[in-house]
Amino acid sequence: MTKSNSEREEVLLGNDAVAFGALAAGVDFFAGYPITPSSEIAELLSREMPKRRGKFIQMEDEIASLGAVIGASLAGAKAMTATSGPGFSLMQEHIGFAAIAEVPCVIINVMRGGPSTGLPTESSQADIMQAKYGSHGDYPSIALMPDSVLESYLFTVKAFNLSEKYRTPVFVLTDEILGHMRENVILPPVEELEIINRQEPTVPAEWYHPFEQTTTGIAPMASFGHGYRFHVTGLTHDINGFPTSIPAEIDALMNKLKNKVLYNTKDLTMVEEYQMEDAEVCILAVGSVGRSARRAVKILRHQGIKAGMLRPQIIWPFPKQPVEKMLKQVEYVLVPEMNVGQVRKEVERLADGRDRIEGLNVMNSVMITAEDIVKKILNAEVPVD
Amino acid sequence: MTTPVQMMAQHPALHEWLRAKKSFPHLWCPGCGIGTIMGAATRALTSMQYSKDEVVVISGIGCTGRIPAYLDCNTLHTTHGRALTFATGVKFSRPKLKVLVFMGDGDGLAIGGNHFIHTCRRNIDITAVIVNNYIYGMTGGQASPTLPEGMKASTAPYGSMEPPFDACNLAIAAGATFVARSTVYHMKEMEKLIQKGMEHKGFSVIEIVAQCPTSFGRMNKLGNPIDMLEYQKTHAIKYYPGMDIEAAKAEGKDIITGVLKDENTKMEYCEKYDELIIKKALASEKEKTK
Ligand SMILES: Cc1ncc(C[n+]2csc(CCOP(=O)(O)OP(=O)(O)O)c2C)c(N)n1
Ligand code: SF4
Numbered sequence: 314m315t316k317s318n319s320e321r322e323e324v325l326l327g328n329d330a331v332a333f334g335a336l337a338a339g340v341d342f343f344a345g346y347p348i349t350p351s352s353e354i355a356e357l358l359s360r361e362m363p364k365r366r367g368k369f370i371q372m373e374d375e376i377a378s379l380g381a382v383i384g385a386s387l388a389g390a391k392a393m394t395a396t397s398g399p400g401f402s403l404m405q406e407h408i409g410f411a412a413i414a415e416v417p418c419v420i421i422n423v424m425r426g427g428p429s430t431g432l433p434t435e436s437s438q439a440d441i442m443q444a445k446y447g448s449h450g451d452y453p454s455i456a457l458m459p460d461s462v463l464e465s466y467l468f469t470v471k472a473f474n475l476s477e478k479y480r481t482p483v484f485v486l487t488d489e490i491l492g493h494m495r496e497n498v499i500l501p502p503v504e505e506l507e508i509i510n511r512q513e514p515t516v517p518a519e520w521y522h523p524f525e526q527t528t529t530g531i532a533p534m535a536s537f538g539h540g541y542r543f544h545v546t547g548l549t550h551d552i553n554g555f556p557t558s559i560p561a562e563i564d565a566l567m568n569k570l571k572n573k574v575l576y577n578t579k580d581l582t583m584v585e586e587y588q589m590e591d592a593e594v595c596i597l598a599v600g601s602v603g604r605s606a607r608r609a610v611k612i613l614r615h616q617g618i619k620a621g622m623l624r625p626q627i628i629w630p631f632p633k634q635p636v637e638k639m640l641k642q643v644e645y646v647l648v649p650e651m652n653v654g655q656v657r658k659e660v661e662r663l664a665d666g667r668d669r670i671e672g673l674n675v676m677n678s679v680m681i682t683a684e685d686i687v688k689k690i691l692n693a694e695v696p697v698d
Numbered sequence: 699m700t701t702p703v704q705m706m707a708q709h710p711a712l713h714e715w716l717r718a719k720k721s722f723p724h725l726w727c728p729g730c731g732i733g734t735i736m737g738a739a740t741r742a743l744t745s746m747q748y749s750k751d752e753v754v755v756i757s758g759i760g761c762t763g764r765i766p767a768y769l770d771c772n773t774l775h776t777t778h779g780r781a782l783t784f785a786t787g788v789k790f791s792r793p794k795l796k797v798l799v800f801m802g803d804g805d806g807l808a809i810g811g812n813h814f815i816h817t818c819r820r821n822i823d824i825t826a827v828i829v830n831n832y833i834y835g836m837t838g839g840q841a842s843p844t845l846p847e848g849m850k851a852s853t854a855p856y857g858s859m860e861p862p863f864d865a866c867n868l869a870i871a872a873g874a875t876f877v878a879r880s881t882v883y884h885m886k887e888m889e890k891l892i893q894k895g896m897e898h899k900g901f902s903v904i905e906i907v908a909q910c911p912t913s914f915g916r917m918n919k920l921g922n923p924i925d926m927l928e929y930q931k932t933h934a935i936k937y938y939p940g941m942d943i944e945a946a947k948a949e950g951k952d953i954i955t956g957v958l959k960d961e962n963t964k965m966e967y968c969e970k971y972d973e974l975i976i977k978k979a980l981a982s983e984k985e986k987t988k
Contacts, residue, residue: 341791342787342791344787360979363971363976363979363980364979364980364982366976368790368791368971370786372783372816373812373813374812376780376783377780377783377786377813377816378783380777380783380784380786380787380813381783381784381786381787381790382787383784383787384774384783384784384785384786384787384788384789384791385787385791386787387774387784387787387788388754388787388788388791388792389791389792390787392787392791406777406780407777407780410776410777536792537754537772537774537788537795538751538754538772539751540751542751542770542772543772544717544721544766544767544774545773545774545775546767547759547775547776547777553720555720555721
């Protein structure tokens with residue numbers, strides 16, 4: 314591949330790529346609490362952010378970290394935190410707050426084995442459901458899952474864009490293997506990256522309703538100190554942010570939160586389809602397992618099996634349309650994942666019993682290999698014509 | 699004595715600070731001390747002539763936590779116990795904003811105790827008002843960490859057996875640089891102390907002893923709100939350096955009011971970050987390009 318002058322080729326650690334992605338996206342504020350295997354992100358940002366007059370703070374725990382991030386975001390900053398399983402659990406309270414109060418923020422979860430302290434230095438993909446349903450109540454969830462160091466960089470930029478655009482917390486789910494892997498990458502020139510900043514209100518202050526239902530579903534967001542004095546609360550609120558218990562106003566709020574994602578599924582669908590054109594067997598893989606899946610496709614094709622891979626790059630909202638299309642096309646679906654079967658359940662929900670769907674589930678931290686996938690598919694006696 | 703109406707007349711600006719049409723009537727019980735505290739804090743804000751746009755009022759969850767909704771500035775009602783974490787984010791990211799935080803005693807010292815001591819330690823320029831009514835008002839009068847031994851709460855029907863926290867001592871020990879106490883009865887003093895706290899560069903803590911007639915008063919048979927204010931009046935004693943606090947307490951003067959700590963030698967967090975961290979980071983960058 315030829316490189317333009319401003320493209321940067323380097324050997325990067327996955328976690329460092331996340332940090333560089335955040336810097337490229339224009340992160341102003343980071344608050345976090347150390348936890349393996351995510352700490353390199355905080356370490357790199359603690360070094361780099363002050364050079365750009367960015368604010369880095371190590372808080373007393375992860376609840377505090379996300380609290381500070383939300384406060385900073387309300388004051389106008391592009392703000393983020395990074396953690397792993399136990400810290401992600403602690404953050405759930407404030408994830409719900411950011412969701413209901415519609416505060417943009419980015420949360421990186423470098424997944425490790427759980428539950429509890431689990432496997433601090435080993436990989437898993439067991440927090441996928443937590444990223445969707447972790448906090449109490451119904452709220453929208455947007456989560457990205459990169460499969461490479463390059464995607465770790467690009468998806469972090471994308472996470473900022475989506476969170477600023479939709480005024481909601483956005484998750485990037487990487488894992489220990491990805492976070493601690495070094496890869497040769499060619500980063501695109503920073504000037505060429507699409508950067509989305511939140512929309513600020515332009516109306517006079519008296520006309521501003523910070524939580525109103527607009528045609529896009531997302532109201533402009535004023536920063537504290539910019540002359541729009543409004544109220545922010547974690548209570549169910551009206552379009553001005555004041556607490557309400559009127560059913561019609563509660564409905565309006567809850568539907569607005571739900572529809573943010575529902576009405577924007579197109580913008581929020583991002584999948585990789587690899588050799589899917591004529592595929593009869595599909596490996597539906599997410600995150601780092603996608604790497605093994607891609608190689609498995611090659612091996613299977615070599616053996617005459619028409620295999621392909623479908624890889625949701627945005628896992629939440631779940632890519633209903635591409636998965637349904639795939640289900641109509643193939644005879645057999647294998648969902649290899651490093652958990653008890655969290656993604657498979659979602660695929661089964663869409664298949665509604667009509668398709669043959671199997672899981673390959675590893676919960677012992679050992680990466681699923683291409684060979685594991687190939688063996689499983691060959692043993693599955695998939696009809697080949 | 700000046701009446702509230704006269705006081706309003708002395709402070710016409712006060713009205714401007716209230717979201718009179720949007721969020722009133724307020725939800726506090728008749729005789730509750732929280733409204734008086736909000737009034738004093740608002741008068742302090744107007745005396746300092748802060749613009750409403752530069753002030754951010756932040757709270758946790760509880761009866762006290764409802765204060766921000768009534769004030770016409772930037773307001774943020776956060777989660778239970780964690781107001782100071784949001785406040786830290788607001789202040790650190792935009793140091794020009796003036797940040798005032800209200801917390802209940804349960805909010806600030808139980809669930810938020812860890813955030814409290816760490817905010818003290820950092821000495822970030824935030825003013826925290828702790829409304830100490832000795833119980834959890836919002837949820838019906840359960841025991842809080844400031845509930846005195848022997849006093850009753852809805853979860854301490856036989857009287858509390860746990861030693862309470864002294865919010866001010868905790869703040870002093872943890873490194874807050876301005877620490878003061880007052881009561882709802884001492885309205886004027888309270889206003890002055892909140893103002894001093896806000897003018898202080900660094901983390902300031904002002905504990906206000908407040909009556910909750912609905913729960914604490916009723917469960918401990920302390921009479922009506924006036925009786926409870928009378929208690930604050932007769933049990934308070936103003937602090938002076940060298941004071942024998944234990945002796946005062948033995949004489950029944952168990953509410954030590956006034957400025958308990960006022961230290962101006964410790965650098966404020968945001969300034970320190972600019973002075974130390976950003977300068978060093980920029981220097982290291984220059985070094986590299988040499
Ligand atoms: C995480 C969490 N736990 C519990 C509660 C329930 N809760 C609401 S207010 C409150 C206590 C309020 O007491 P305090 O902080 O002393 O304030 P007050 O109401 O007396 O002003 C509690 C426990 C909650 N909102 N969130
Ligand atoms: S319950 Fe107590 S603290 Fe709460 S509003 Fe009523 S009197 Fe005030």
